[in-house]
Amino acid sequence: MRTLLFLLQKEFRQIFRDRAILRVIFVMPILQLILLPNAADYEMKNIRLSVVDHDRSEYARQLVQKITSSGYFRLNSYTASYADAMREVELDHADLILEIPADFERTLVRENEAMLFMSLNAINGVKANLGGSYLRSIIQDYNREVRLHWIQLPRFNPETNIEITSSNWFNPEMNYKLFMVPGILVILVTLVGSFLTSLNIVREKEIGTMEQINVTPIRKHHFILGKLIPFWILGLLVLTVGMFISWVGYGIVPVGSFFTIYVFAAVFLLAVLGLGLLTSTYSDTQQQAMLISFFMMMIFILLSGLYTPIDSMPEWAQYITHLNPVAYFIDVMRLVVLKGAGLYEIRRQLLIMLGFAVVLNGWAVLSYRKRS
Amino acid sequence: MEREKVITAKGLTKRFGDFTAVDAISFEVGKGEIFGFLGANGAGKTTAIRMLCGLSIPTDGEATVAGFDVYRQTEQIKRNIGYMSQKFSLYNDLTVRENIRFFAGIYGKSHQFIKENTERLLDRLHLQAESNKQVKSLPLGWKQKLAFSVAIFHEPDIVFLDEPTGGVDPVTRREFWNMIYEAAESGITVFVTTHYMDEAEYCNRVSIMVDGRIDALGTPQDLKQQFKAESMDNVFLKLARKATRGE
Structure with a gap:
Protein backbone atom coordinates (compact mmCIF):
# COMPACT_ATOMS: atom_id res chain seq x y z
CA MET A 1 0.00 0.00 0.00
CA ASP A 41 -21.63 19.28 -39.85
CA TYR A 42 -24.20 16.76 -41.03
CA GLU A 43 -26.24 19.45 -42.73
CA MET A 44 -25.07 20.37 -46.21
CA LYS A 45 -24.89 24.01 -46.88
CA ASN A 46 -23.52 25.91 -49.83
CA ILE A 47 -24.25 23.18 -52.35
CA ARG A 48 -23.19 24.72 -55.65
CA LEU A 49 -26.00 24.71 -58.13
CA SER A 50 -25.96 25.35 -61.85
CA VAL A 51 -29.31 26.09 -63.38
CA VAL A 52 -29.94 25.42 -67.05
CA ASP A 53 -33.00 27.46 -67.85
CA HIS A 54 -34.44 26.96 -71.32
CA ASP A 55 -37.70 28.54 -70.31
CA ARG A 56 -36.83 31.88 -68.70
CA SER A 57 -40.40 32.27 -67.52
CA GLU A 58 -41.91 33.77 -64.41
CA TYR A 59 -42.48 30.32 -62.89
CA ALA A 60 -38.93 29.22 -63.58
CA ARG A 61 -37.55 32.33 -61.97
CA GLN A 62 -39.74 31.86 -58.91
CA LEU A 63 -38.54 28.29 -58.58
CA VAL A 64 -34.87 29.26 -58.77
CA GLN A 65 -35.41 32.02 -56.28
CA LYS A 66 -37.09 29.65 -53.88
CA ILE A 67 -34.20 27.25 -54.17
CA THR A 68 -31.48 29.83 -53.62
CA SER A 69 -33.30 31.48 -50.74
CA SER A 70 -33.47 28.15 -48.87
CA GLY A 71 -29.91 28.68 -47.66
CA TYR A 72 -28.75 25.24 -48.76
CA PHE A 73 -27.81 26.18 -52.30
CA ARG A 74 -25.56 28.72 -53.84
CA LEU A 75 -26.27 29.62 -57.44
CA ASN A 76 -23.05 28.97 -59.30
CA SER A 77 -24.18 29.64 -62.85
CA TYR A 78 -27.36 30.33 -64.70
CA THR A 79 -27.13 29.39 -68.35
CA ALA A 80 -29.24 28.23 -71.22
CA SER A 81 -26.98 25.36 -72.21
CA TYR A 82 -26.65 21.99 -70.53
CA ALA A 83 -23.14 21.62 -71.92
CA ASP A 84 -22.05 24.78 -70.16
CA ALA A 85 -23.46 23.53 -66.88
CA MET A 86 -21.81 20.14 -67.34
CA ARG A 87 -18.53 21.90 -67.90
CA GLU A 88 -18.99 23.63 -64.54
CA VAL A 89 -19.41 20.22 -62.91
CA GLU A 90 -16.32 18.90 -64.65
CA LEU A 91 -14.31 21.87 -63.38
CA ASP A 92 -15.70 21.13 -59.93
CA HIS A 93 -17.42 24.48 -59.77
CA ALA A 94 -20.86 22.94 -59.42
CA ASP A 95 -22.28 19.96 -57.52
CA LEU A 96 -25.72 19.85 -59.00
CA ILE A 97 -27.47 20.79 -62.25
CA LEU A 98 -31.13 21.65 -62.47
CA GLU A 99 -32.47 21.74 -65.98
CA ILE A 100 -35.72 23.57 -66.63
CA PRO A 101 -37.22 22.61 -70.02
CA ALA A 102 -38.30 25.22 -72.59
CA ASP A 103 -42.02 24.75 -72.09
CA PHE A 104 -41.96 24.46 -68.33
CA GLU A 105 -44.47 27.24 -67.59
CA ARG A 106 -46.73 26.41 -70.48
CA THR A 107 -47.12 22.74 -69.73
CA LEU A 108 -47.44 23.45 -66.03
CA VAL A 109 -50.35 25.84 -66.57
CA ARG A 110 -52.01 24.05 -69.43
CA GLU A 111 -51.48 20.43 -68.68
CA ASN A 112 -51.15 20.72 -64.97
CA GLU A 113 -47.80 18.96 -64.93
CA ALA A 114 -44.23 19.69 -65.85
CA MET A 115 -40.88 17.91 -65.93
CA LEU A 116 -37.60 19.00 -64.37
CA PHE A 117 -34.25 17.31 -64.75
CA MET A 118 -31.67 16.99 -62.02
CA SER A 119 -28.00 15.95 -62.48
CA LEU A 120 -25.84 15.19 -59.45
CA ASN A 121 -22.10 15.02 -59.16
CA ALA A 122 -21.88 11.79 -57.19
CA ILE A 123 -18.15 11.77 -56.47
CA ASN A 124 -19.11 12.72 -52.94
CA GLY A 125 -22.08 10.39 -52.50
CA VAL A 126 -23.27 11.94 -49.27
CA LYS A 127 -23.34 15.40 -50.75
CA ALA A 128 -25.11 14.21 -53.91
CA ASN A 129 -27.70 12.34 -51.92
CA LEU A 130 -28.44 15.13 -49.52
CA GLY A 131 -28.34 17.80 -52.21
CA GLY A 132 -30.73 15.79 -54.36
CA SER A 133 -33.19 15.25 -51.57
CA TYR A 134 -33.05 18.85 -50.40
CA LEU A 135 -33.75 20.00 -53.95
CA ARG A 136 -36.55 17.48 -54.33
CA SER A 137 -38.27 18.64 -51.19
CA ILE A 138 -37.94 22.29 -52.16
CA ILE A 139 -39.46 21.55 -55.56
CA GLN A 140 -42.27 19.60 -53.90
CA ASP A 141 -42.91 22.50 -51.63
CA TYR A 142 -42.97 24.80 -54.63
CA ASN A 143 -45.34 22.42 -56.35
CA ARG A 144 -47.74 22.67 -53.44
CA GLU A 145 -47.61 26.42 -53.46
CA VAL A 146 -48.32 26.53 -57.17
CA ARG A 147 -51.31 24.30 -56.71
CA LEU A 148 -52.63 26.33 -53.84
CA HIS A 149 -52.20 29.73 -55.38
CA TRP A 150 -52.64 29.32 -59.07
CA ILE A 151 -54.75 26.34 -59.73
CA GLN A 152 -58.37 26.19 -58.77
CA LEU A 153 -58.93 22.95 -57.02
CA PRO A 154 -62.34 21.46 -56.70
CA ARG A 155 -63.56 21.26 -53.14
CA PHE A 156 -63.13 17.56 -53.22
CA ASN A 157 -59.74 16.64 -54.51
CA PRO A 158 -60.08 13.69 -56.85
CA GLU A 159 -56.43 12.76 -56.37
CA THR A 160 -55.69 10.77 -53.30
CA ASN A 161 -53.19 12.69 -51.34
CA ILE A 162 -51.32 11.29 -48.41
CA GLU A 163 -49.25 13.77 -46.55
CA ILE A 164 -46.83 12.64 -43.93
CA THR A 165 -46.07 14.81 -40.96
CA SER A 166 -43.40 13.74 -38.53
CA SER A 167 -42.37 14.79 -35.07
CA ASN A 168 -38.80 14.31 -33.92
CA TRP A 169 -38.43 12.75 -30.54
CA PHE A 170 -35.55 13.27 -28.07
CA ASN A 171 -33.95 15.85 -30.32
CA PRO A 172 -36.91 17.88 -31.54
CA MET B 1 41.10 -14.36 4.94
CA GLU B 2 38.11 -16.52 4.11
CA ARG B 3 35.08 -14.39 3.43
CA GLU B 4 31.42 -15.35 3.62
CA LYS B 5 30.18 -16.04 0.04
CA VAL B 6 27.39 -13.74 -1.12
CA ILE B 7 27.34 -14.61 -4.80
CA THR B 8 27.93 -18.10 -6.17
CA ALA B 9 27.53 -19.17 -9.77
CA LYS B 10 28.04 -22.68 -11.11
CA GLY B 11 27.80 -23.34 -14.83
CA LEU B 12 25.47 -20.37 -15.27
CA THR B 13 24.36 -20.23 -18.91
CA LYS B 14 22.08 -18.08 -21.02
CA ARG B 15 21.18 -18.95 -24.59
CA PHE B 16 19.10 -16.87 -26.99
CA GLY B 17 18.13 -19.39 -29.65
CA ASP B 18 21.37 -20.75 -31.11
CA PHE B 19 23.44 -17.99 -29.59
CA THR B 20 25.08 -18.71 -26.24
CA ALA B 21 25.50 -15.31 -24.63
CA VAL B 22 26.84 -16.65 -21.35
CA ASP B 23 28.58 -20.01 -21.48
CA ALA B 24 28.69 -21.94 -18.19
CA ILE B 25 30.40 -19.38 -15.99
CA SER B 26 31.37 -20.27 -12.43
CA PHE B 27 32.68 -17.98 -9.70
CA GLU B 28 32.18 -16.91 -6.11
CA VAL B 29 32.20 -13.44 -4.59
CA GLY B 30 32.85 -12.85 -0.89
CA LYS B 31 31.15 -10.33 1.36
CA GLY B 32 32.56 -6.81 1.15
CA GLU B 33 34.65 -7.70 -1.87
CA ILE B 34 35.06 -5.47 -4.92
CA PHE B 35 34.68 -7.89 -7.79
CA GLY B 36 35.62 -6.62 -11.25
CA PHE B 37 33.75 -8.22 -14.10
CA LEU B 38 35.71 -7.45 -17.26
CA GLY B 39 35.22 -8.28 -20.88
CA ALA B 40 35.03 -6.73 -24.32
CA ASN B 41 31.76 -5.43 -25.72
CA GLY B 42 29.46 -8.33 -26.44
CA ALA B 43 31.36 -10.74 -24.18
CA GLY B 44 28.19 -11.36 -22.18
CA LYS B 45 28.78 -9.23 -19.08
CA THR B 46 25.43 -7.46 -19.08
CA THR B 47 23.52 -10.70 -19.68
CA ALA B 48 25.34 -12.29 -16.74
CA ILE B 49 24.53 -9.34 -14.49
CA ARG B 50 20.88 -9.41 -15.57
CA MET B 51 20.65 -13.06 -14.58
CA LEU B 52 22.17 -12.40 -11.17
CA CYS B 53 19.74 -9.49 -10.59
CA GLY B 54 16.69 -11.59 -11.41
CA LEU B 55 15.92 -9.68 -14.61
CA SER B 56 16.68 -12.60 -16.90
CA ILE B 57 15.97 -16.29 -16.37
CA PRO B 58 19.10 -18.47 -16.83
CA THR B 59 18.91 -21.27 -19.39
CA ASP B 60 21.11 -23.57 -17.37
CA GLY B 61 23.38 -23.79 -14.34
CA GLU B 62 22.80 -22.52 -10.84
CA ALA B 63 23.46 -19.36 -8.91
CA THR B 64 22.61 -17.78 -5.60
CA VAL B 65 22.73 -14.11 -4.76
CA ALA B 66 22.64 -13.00 -1.11
CA GLY B 67 21.72 -16.59 -0.32
CA PHE B 68 18.70 -16.68 -2.66
CA ASP B 69 18.20 -18.76 -5.76
CA VAL B 70 18.14 -16.94 -9.11
CA TYR B 71 15.33 -19.11 -10.47
CA ARG B 72 12.84 -19.16 -7.64
CA GLN B 73 13.67 -16.35 -5.26
CA THR B 74 14.18 -13.36 -7.53
CA GLU B 75 11.92 -11.11 -5.46
CA GLN B 76 13.98 -11.81 -2.31
CA ILE B 77 17.15 -11.15 -4.30
CA LYS B 78 15.75 -7.82 -5.46
CA ARG B 79 15.13 -6.75 -1.89
CA ASN B 80 18.79 -7.30 -1.04
CA ILE B 81 20.61 -5.80 -3.99
CA GLY B 82 21.18 -2.44 -5.62
CA TYR B 83 21.56 -2.05 -9.36
CA MET B 84 22.96 0.67 -11.55
CA SER B 85 22.68 0.01 -15.28
CA GLN B 86 24.68 1.35 -18.24
CA LYS B 87 21.81 3.66 -19.04
CA PHE B 88 21.26 6.47 -16.58
CA SER B 89 18.06 5.42 -14.93
CA LEU B 90 17.00 7.95 -12.38
CA TYR B 91 14.01 10.06 -13.32
CA ASN B 92 15.26 13.13 -15.16
CA ASP B 93 12.04 15.01 -14.53
CA LEU B 94 12.13 14.50 -10.79
CA THR B 95 14.38 16.50 -8.46
CA VAL B 96 17.38 15.03 -6.65
CA ARG B 97 15.37 14.75 -3.43
CA GLU B 98 12.34 13.26 -5.14
CA ASN B 99 14.44 10.56 -6.80
CA ILE B 100 16.06 9.57 -3.51
CA ARG B 101 12.70 9.58 -1.77
CA PHE B 102 10.99 7.55 -4.48
CA PHE B 103 13.56 4.78 -4.70
CA ALA B 104 14.01 4.58 -0.93
CA GLY B 105 10.23 4.50 -0.60
CA ILE B 106 9.68 1.59 -2.93
CA TYR B 107 12.33 -0.39 -1.04
CA GLY B 108 10.13 0.10 2.00
CA LYS B 109 12.36 2.45 3.97
CA SER B 110 10.68 4.49 6.72
CA HIS B 111 10.10 8.22 6.45
CA GLN B 112 12.45 8.76 9.37
CA PHE B 113 15.21 6.78 7.65
CA ILE B 114 14.69 8.57 4.35
CA LYS B 115 14.72 12.00 5.93
CA GLU B 116 17.92 11.53 7.93
CA ASN B 117 19.88 9.74 5.27
CA THR B 118 18.84 12.11 2.48
CA GLU B 119 20.42 15.05 4.29
CA ARG B 120 23.58 13.06 5.03
CA LEU B 121 23.82 11.97 1.38
CA LEU B 122 23.24 15.48 0.00
CA ASP B 123 25.98 16.83 2.27
CA ARG B 124 28.40 14.13 1.24
CA LEU B 125 27.76 14.67 -2.48
CA HIS B 126 27.76 18.46 -2.05
CA LEU B 127 24.38 18.50 -3.70
CA GLN B 128 22.48 20.52 -1.07
CA ALA B 129 22.22 23.53 -3.38
CA GLU B 130 20.94 21.42 -6.25
CA SER B 131 18.70 19.17 -4.20
CA ASN B 132 15.48 20.72 -5.48
CA LYS B 133 16.56 20.89 -9.09
CA GLN B 134 15.46 18.36 -11.63
CA VAL B 135 18.09 15.71 -12.22
CA LYS B 136 18.31 16.49 -15.94
CA SER B 137 20.06 19.77 -15.14
CA LEU B 138 23.01 18.01 -13.45
CA PRO B 139 26.30 17.25 -15.27
CA LEU B 140 26.85 13.58 -16.19
CA GLY B 141 29.48 12.91 -13.51
CA TRP B 142 27.18 14.18 -10.76
CA LYS B 143 24.32 12.16 -12.14
CA GLN B 144 26.40 8.98 -12.01
CA LYS B 145 27.49 9.63 -8.45
CA LEU B 146 23.88 10.30 -7.52
CA ALA B 147 22.71 7.14 -9.29
CA PHE B 148 25.27 5.09 -7.38
CA SER B 149 24.24 6.66 -4.09
CA VAL B 150 20.60 5.92 -4.83
CA ALA B 151 21.48 2.32 -5.74
CA ILE B 152 22.99 1.76 -2.26
CA PHE B 153 20.66 4.09 -0.35
CA HIS B 154 18.48 1.24 0.88
CA GLU B 155 21.58 -0.49 2.34
CA PRO B 156 21.67 -3.59 0.13
CA ASP B 157 24.05 -6.54 0.67
CA ILE B 158 25.33 -6.34 -2.88
CA VAL B 159 25.41 -3.63 -5.51
CA PHE B 160 25.70 -4.43 -9.21
CA LEU B 161 27.29 -1.69 -11.30
CA ASP B 162 27.17 -2.08 -15.07
CA GLU B 163 29.81 0.23 -16.57
CA PRO B 164 29.12 2.97 -14.06
CA THR B 165 31.89 5.27 -15.23
CA GLY B 166 31.26 5.27 -18.97
CA GLY B 167 31.78 8.74 -20.42
CA VAL B 168 32.87 10.25 -17.12
CA ASP B 169 35.99 12.44 -16.76
CA PRO B 170 39.09 11.03 -14.91
CA VAL B 171 38.68 13.22 -11.84
CA THR B 172 35.05 12.18 -11.36
CA ARG B 173 36.02 8.56 -12.01
CA ARG B 174 38.50 8.83 -9.16
CA GLU B 175 35.83 10.25 -6.88
CA PHE B 176 33.44 7.56 -8.00
CA TRP B 177 35.92 4.84 -7.04
CA ASN B 178 36.38 6.45 -3.63
CA MET B 179 32.66 6.04 -3.17
CA ILE B 180 32.91 2.40 -4.18
CA TYR B 181 35.66 1.84 -1.58
CA GLU B 182 33.55 3.49 1.09
CA ALA B 183 30.63 1.27 0.20
CA ALA B 184 32.82 -1.84 0.34
CA GLU B 185 34.22 -0.80 3.71
CA SER B 186 30.71 -0.50 5.06
CA GLY B 187 30.17 -4.16 4.12
CA ILE B 188 28.46 -3.82 0.75
CA THR B 189 29.73 -6.26 -1.85
CA VAL B 190 30.47 -4.48 -5.14
CA PHE B 191 30.08 -6.30 -8.44
CA VAL B 192 31.32 -3.96 -11.16
CA THR B 193 31.85 -4.18 -14.90
CA THR B 194 34.22 -1.79 -16.60
CA HIS B 195 36.20 -1.12 -19.73
CA TYR B 196 38.89 0.88 -17.99
CA MET B 197 41.84 -1.31 -17.08
CA ASP B 198 43.14 1.17 -14.53
CA GLU B 199 39.86 0.59 -12.72
CA ALA B 200 40.49 -3.16 -12.84
CA GLU B 201 43.56 -2.55 -10.69
CA TYR B 202 41.32 -1.09 -7.98
CA CYS B 203 39.36 -4.33 -7.65
CA ASN B 204 40.10 -7.04 -5.07
CA ARG B 205 39.58 -9.70 -7.69
CA VAL B 206 38.69 -9.62 -11.35
CA SER B 207 37.29 -12.05 -13.88
CA ILE B 208 37.75 -11.59 -17.61
CA MET B 209 35.02 -12.79 -19.93
CA VAL B 210 35.77 -13.75 -23.52
CA ASP B 211 33.00 -14.97 -25.83
CA GLY B 212 30.65 -15.76 -22.97
CA ARG B 213 33.22 -17.71 -20.90
CA ILE B 214 35.33 -16.65 -17.96
CA ASP B 215 38.91 -17.10 -19.19
CA ALA B 216 40.71 -15.64 -16.22
CA LEU B 217 39.88 -15.14 -12.57
CA GLY B 218 42.02 -13.86 -9.72
CA THR B 219 43.53 -10.83 -8.05
CA PRO B 220 45.04 -8.29 -10.46
CA GLN B 221 48.45 -9.31 -9.06
CA ASP B 222 47.93 -13.01 -9.78
CA LEU B 223 46.63 -12.36 -13.29
CA LYS B 224 49.58 -10.20 -14.21
CA GLN B 225 51.96 -12.95 -13.08
CA GLN B 226 49.96 -15.69 -14.74
CA PHE B 227 49.91 -13.93 -18.11
CA LYS B 228 53.39 -12.44 -17.73
CA ALA B 229 52.11 -8.92 -18.26
CA GLU B 230 53.18 -5.74 -16.51
CA SER B 231 49.67 -4.23 -16.47
CA MET B 232 46.04 -5.34 -16.50
CA ASP B 233 45.81 -3.66 -19.88
CA ASN B 234 48.20 -6.25 -21.34
CA VAL B 235 46.43 -9.14 -19.59
CA PHE B 236 43.19 -7.99 -21.11
CA LEU B 237 44.64 -7.55 -24.59
CA LYS B 238 46.22 -11.02 -24.55
CA LEU B 239 42.88 -12.56 -23.67
CA ALA B 240 40.60 -10.37 -25.73
CA ARG B 241 42.59 -11.03 -28.88
CA LYS B 242 41.37 -14.61 -28.80
CA ALA B 243 37.78 -13.45 -29.04
CA THR B 244 35.95 -14.61 -32.14
CA ARG B 245 32.79 -12.65 -31.54
CA GLY B 246 32.67 -9.29 -33.24
CA GLU B 247 31.57 -6.08 -31.61
Missing part, protein backbone atom coordinates in the same frame (compact mmCIF):
# COMPACT_ATOMS: atom_id res chain seq x y z
CA ARG A 2 2.78 2.36 0.94
CA THR A 3 4.65 1.41 -2.22
CA LEU A 4 1.60 2.34 -4.27
CA LEU A 5 1.49 5.77 -2.63
CA PHE A 6 5.12 6.39 -3.56
CA LEU A 7 4.38 5.33 -7.12
CA LEU A 8 1.31 7.55 -7.38
CA GLN A 9 3.16 10.53 -5.95
CA LYS A 10 5.92 10.08 -8.53
CA GLU A 11 3.47 9.61 -11.38
CA PHE A 12 1.42 12.71 -10.58
CA ARG A 13 4.57 14.79 -10.14
CA GLN A 14 5.78 13.72 -13.58
CA ILE A 15 2.43 14.32 -15.26
CA PHE A 16 1.92 17.76 -13.80
CA ARG A 17 5.51 18.71 -14.53
CA ASP A 18 5.23 17.88 -18.21
CA ARG A 19 3.67 20.88 -19.85
CA ALA A 20 3.35 19.20 -23.22
CA ILE A 21 1.29 16.40 -21.71
CA LEU A 22 -0.87 18.85 -19.79
CA ARG A 23 -1.54 20.74 -22.98
CA VAL A 24 -2.49 17.52 -24.70
CA ILE A 25 -4.76 16.59 -21.84
CA PHE A 26 -6.59 19.86 -21.37
CA VAL A 27 -6.10 22.31 -24.21
CA MET A 28 -6.49 19.85 -27.08
CA PRO A 29 -9.84 18.48 -25.92
CA ILE A 30 -11.17 21.97 -25.46
CA LEU A 31 -10.07 23.01 -28.94
CA GLN A 32 -11.41 19.83 -30.48
CA LEU A 33 -14.75 20.16 -28.74
CA ILE A 34 -15.06 23.70 -29.99
CA LEU A 35 -13.82 23.02 -33.52
CA LEU A 36 -15.08 19.58 -34.49
CA PRO A 37 -18.81 19.82 -33.81
CA ASN A 38 -18.93 23.06 -35.75
CA ALA A 39 -16.91 21.72 -38.64
CA ALA A 40 -18.16 18.14 -38.87
CA GLU A 173 -34.93 20.50 -33.38
CA MET A 174 -32.78 17.87 -35.09
CA ASN A 175 -29.78 19.63 -33.63
CA TYR A 176 -26.96 17.43 -34.85
CA LYS A 177 -24.60 18.95 -32.27
CA LEU A 178 -26.63 17.34 -29.56
CA PHE A 179 -25.79 14.10 -31.31
CA MET A 180 -22.14 14.77 -32.16
CA VAL A 181 -20.75 16.47 -29.06
CA PRO A 182 -21.26 13.55 -26.66
CA GLY A 183 -19.70 11.25 -29.25
CA ILE A 184 -16.64 13.43 -29.75
CA LEU A 185 -16.26 13.65 -25.99
CA VAL A 186 -16.07 9.86 -25.86
CA ILE A 187 -13.27 9.85 -28.44
CA LEU A 188 -11.31 12.36 -26.37
CA VAL A 189 -11.64 10.30 -23.21
CA THR A 190 -10.51 7.24 -25.17
CA LEU A 191 -7.46 9.10 -26.46
CA VAL A 192 -6.36 10.15 -23.01
CA GLY A 193 -6.96 6.67 -21.64
CA SER A 194 -5.22 4.54 -24.24
CA PHE A 195 -2.58 6.76 -25.86
CA LEU A 196 -1.22 8.40 -22.75
CA THR A 197 -1.07 5.22 -20.70
CA SER A 198 0.77 3.20 -23.30
CA LEU A 199 3.15 6.03 -24.20
CA ASN A 200 3.91 6.67 -20.55
CA ILE A 201 4.89 3.06 -19.84
CA VAL A 202 6.84 2.58 -23.06
CA ARG A 203 8.71 5.80 -22.33
CA GLU A 204 9.98 4.23 -19.10
CA LYS A 205 11.16 1.26 -21.13
CA GLU A 206 12.97 3.55 -23.56
CA ILE A 207 14.80 5.67 -21.01
CA GLY A 208 15.73 2.62 -18.93
CA THR A 209 13.88 3.44 -15.73
CA MET A 210 11.67 0.42 -16.35
CA GLU A 211 14.65 -1.86 -15.85
CA GLN A 212 15.54 0.01 -12.69
CA ILE A 213 11.96 -0.51 -11.46
CA ASN A 214 12.17 -4.18 -12.39
CA VAL A 215 15.19 -4.78 -10.13
CA THR A 216 13.33 -3.33 -7.16
CA PRO A 217 10.97 -5.44 -5.09
CA ILE A 218 7.96 -3.50 -6.46
CA ARG A 219 5.08 -5.92 -6.97
CA LYS A 220 3.68 -6.21 -10.46
CA HIS A 221 0.18 -5.16 -9.47
CA HIS A 222 1.49 -2.15 -7.55
CA PHE A 223 3.35 -0.94 -10.59
CA ILE A 224 0.34 -1.44 -12.85
CA LEU A 225 -2.05 0.25 -10.42
CA GLY A 226 0.44 3.08 -10.07
CA LYS A 227 0.16 3.62 -13.81
CA LEU A 228 -3.59 3.06 -14.17
CA ILE A 229 -4.92 5.16 -11.32
CA PRO A 230 -3.44 8.52 -12.45
CA PHE A 231 -4.72 8.11 -15.99
CA TRP A 232 -8.08 6.90 -14.75
CA ILE A 233 -8.39 10.10 -12.78
CA LEU A 234 -7.16 12.16 -15.73
CA GLY A 235 -9.72 10.51 -18.00
CA LEU A 236 -12.56 11.41 -15.65
CA LEU A 237 -11.13 14.92 -15.39
CA VAL A 238 -11.14 15.30 -19.17
CA LEU A 239 -14.72 14.02 -19.25
CA THR A 240 -15.68 16.64 -16.68
CA VAL A 241 -13.96 19.43 -18.58
CA GLY A 242 -15.64 18.19 -21.77
CA MET A 243 -19.11 18.14 -20.26
CA PHE A 244 -18.57 21.62 -18.91
CA ILE A 245 -17.66 22.80 -22.41
CA SER A 246 -20.68 21.02 -23.87
CA TRP A 247 -22.85 22.93 -21.44
CA VAL A 248 -21.22 26.33 -21.88
CA GLY A 249 -20.60 26.05 -25.60
CA TYR A 250 -23.58 24.10 -26.81
CA GLY A 251 -26.06 24.27 -23.95
CA ILE A 252 -26.03 20.49 -23.69
CA VAL A 253 -27.23 19.23 -20.33
CA PRO A 254 -27.85 15.48 -20.11
CA VAL A 255 -31.50 14.56 -19.77
CA GLY A 256 -30.33 11.62 -17.67
CA SER A 257 -28.11 11.89 -14.62
CA PHE A 258 -24.41 12.69 -14.46
CA PHE A 259 -24.14 9.80 -12.06
CA THR A 260 -25.04 7.33 -14.81
CA ILE A 261 -22.47 8.86 -17.16
CA TYR A 262 -19.71 8.75 -14.55
CA VAL A 263 -20.44 5.19 -13.54
CA PHE A 264 -20.21 4.05 -17.12
CA ALA A 265 -17.18 6.25 -17.85
CA ALA A 266 -15.36 4.82 -14.82
CA VAL A 267 -15.79 1.28 -16.14
CA PHE A 268 -15.12 2.32 -19.72
CA LEU A 269 -11.84 3.96 -18.71
CA LEU A 270 -10.75 0.77 -16.97
CA ALA A 271 -11.24 -1.09 -20.24
CA VAL A 272 -9.42 1.53 -22.29
CA LEU A 273 -6.57 1.77 -19.79
CA GLY A 274 -6.23 -1.99 -19.98
CA LEU A 275 -5.90 -1.64 -23.71
CA GLY A 276 -3.20 1.01 -23.29
CA LEU A 277 -1.38 -1.25 -20.86
CA LEU A 278 -1.61 -4.14 -23.27
CA THR A 279 -0.24 -1.98 -26.09
CA SER A 280 2.70 -1.01 -23.90
CA THR A 281 3.59 -4.60 -23.03
CA TYR A 282 3.76 -5.41 -26.73
CA SER A 283 5.86 -2.42 -27.80
CA ASP A 284 9.43 -1.44 -27.01
CA THR A 285 9.46 2.07 -28.43
CA GLN A 286 7.10 4.99 -28.30
CA GLN A 287 6.77 4.91 -32.09
CA GLN A 288 5.52 1.35 -32.00
CA ALA A 289 3.04 2.14 -29.26
CA MET A 290 1.91 5.23 -31.16
CA LEU A 291 1.35 3.28 -34.37
CA ILE A 292 -0.58 0.50 -32.67
CA SER A 293 -2.75 3.00 -30.79
CA PHE A 294 -3.33 5.05 -33.90
CA PHE A 295 -4.38 2.02 -35.91
CA MET A 296 -6.80 0.94 -33.22
CA MET A 297 -8.15 4.46 -32.83
CA MET A 298 -9.00 4.66 -36.53
CA ILE A 299 -11.04 1.48 -36.32
CA PHE A 300 -12.62 2.53 -33.06
CA ILE A 301 -13.75 5.85 -34.48
CA LEU A 302 -14.94 4.68 -37.88
CA LEU A 303 -16.77 1.67 -36.44
CA SER A 304 -18.20 3.46 -33.45
CA GLY A 305 -21.33 4.95 -34.92
CA LEU A 306 -19.97 8.43 -34.34
CA TYR A 307 -20.28 9.50 -37.96
CA THR A 308 -22.14 6.70 -39.70
CA PRO A 309 -24.92 4.81 -37.96
CA ILE A 310 -24.01 1.24 -37.00
CA ASP A 311 -27.42 0.01 -38.21
CA SER A 312 -26.56 0.96 -41.75
CA MET A 313 -23.25 -0.91 -41.76
CA PRO A 314 -22.98 -4.32 -43.45
CA GLU A 315 -23.66 -7.23 -41.14
CA TRP A 316 -20.03 -8.28 -40.75
CA ALA A 317 -19.06 -4.74 -39.76
CA GLN A 318 -21.85 -4.68 -37.22
CA TYR A 319 -20.31 -7.76 -35.60
CA ILE A 320 -17.00 -5.94 -35.32
CA THR A 321 -18.66 -3.03 -33.58
CA HIS A 322 -19.66 -5.48 -30.83
CA LEU A 323 -15.93 -5.67 -30.03
CA ASN A 324 -15.50 -1.92 -29.99
CA PRO A 325 -15.69 -0.43 -26.48
CA VAL A 326 -15.96 3.05 -27.96
CA ALA A 327 -19.19 2.14 -29.77
CA TYR A 328 -20.81 1.17 -26.45
CA PHE A 329 -19.80 4.39 -24.75
CA ILE A 330 -21.05 6.54 -27.63
CA ASP A 331 -24.30 4.62 -27.56
CA VAL A 332 -24.61 5.08 -23.81
CA MET A 333 -23.70 8.77 -23.96
CA ARG A 334 -26.42 9.42 -26.51
CA LEU A 335 -28.93 7.36 -24.56
CA VAL A 336 -28.21 9.25 -21.36
CA VAL A 337 -27.74 12.72 -22.81
CA LEU A 338 -30.65 12.67 -25.27
CA LYS A 339 -33.10 10.10 -23.93
CA GLY A 340 -32.38 10.26 -20.23
CA ALA A 341 -31.54 6.58 -19.79
CA GLY A 342 -30.60 5.44 -16.29
CA LEU A 343 -28.34 2.67 -15.05
CA TYR A 344 -31.10 0.10 -15.49
CA GLU A 345 -31.55 0.93 -19.16
CA ILE A 346 -27.83 0.71 -19.91
CA ARG A 347 -27.18 -2.40 -17.79
CA ARG A 348 -26.37 -4.50 -20.86
CA GLN A 349 -23.69 -2.08 -22.07
CA LEU A 350 -22.34 -1.71 -18.54
CA LEU A 351 -21.94 -5.46 -18.12
CA ILE A 352 -20.25 -5.84 -21.49
CA MET A 353 -17.87 -3.01 -20.60
CA LEU A 354 -17.05 -4.70 -17.30
CA GLY A 355 -16.21 -7.78 -19.33
CA PHE A 356 -13.89 -5.73 -21.55
CA ALA A 357 -12.19 -4.25 -18.49
CA VAL A 358 -11.59 -7.65 -16.89
CA VAL A 359 -10.35 -9.35 -20.05
CA LEU A 360 -8.08 -6.53 -21.25
CA ASN A 361 -6.53 -5.86 -17.85
CA GLY A 362 -6.18 -9.55 -17.12
CA TRP A 363 -4.40 -10.09 -20.41
CA ALA A 364 -2.16 -7.09 -19.82
CA VAL A 365 -1.22 -8.19 -16.31
CA LEU A 366 -0.43 -11.71 -17.49
CA SER A 367 1.74 -10.51 -20.34
CA TYR A 368 3.61 -7.95 -18.25
CA ARG A 369 6.87 -9.50 -17.14
CA LYS A 370 9.39 -8.24 -14.69
CA ARG A 371 11.93 -10.63 -16.18
CA SER A 372 12.70 -12.13 -19.55
